[in-house]
Amino acid sequence: MLSVMLSMATGWHLAELCLEEYSRYVQLVLWFMAKVAVLGADIQEVKFPHDVPNELLYGRADYLWPCSFLNKNIGKGTIPSTHMRSVVKDIIRDGKRLASKSSCPLMYEWNDERCWGATHGLVGIMHALMGVNLNEDNLQYVKGALNYMINNWFISGNYPSTEGFNADCLVHWCHVAPGVALTLTKAAQIRE
Secondary structure (H helix, E strand, C coil): CCCHHHHHHHHHHHHHHHCCCCCHHHHHHHHHHHHHHHHHHCCCCCCCCCCCCCCCCCCHHHHHHHHHHHHCCCCCCCCHHHHHHHHHHHHHHHHHHHHHHCCCCCCCCCEEEEEEECCCCCCHHHHHCCCCCCCCCHHHHHHHHHHHHHHCCCCCCCCCECCCCCCCCCCCHHHHHHHHHHHHHHHHHHHH
């Protein structure tokens, strides 16, 4: 999460800053340590306990985001897709289950509320899912959720913090609008 905040504050991601600030020797040591960590985790599939939340702050999406970050910045396949597949499956399954209470194809709860937030809800989870290779069915669910987000904004440009809560009052990152901007920007980049 600190690397996300660093990127938002500086416009650079952690790998770029390490490349800029550290000597070649330190860069190689960091690269080697990352490789050793990946090799040390020689597992076929990652499976979280059933009660782990899906959110970006400390849930399943929090696992996917660094995996996609490492694959993008160290090299494709650094974290094998097999390590992420079951996590994606669980996130999509939970999203579809909760979507039965919503018009959105995927929905997630935090504190018993259908949350849109970038930290605990739909926005952050969609951001994390866009960073991994999705099968066609899962991709359609993610696209549907993104379209739902696009079509359900307030006239001010803000978004609801929770499904069914129509007060236009929260604007910090974890409660939607700034997080939606980052997620939709990523969706546009992927689409191109």
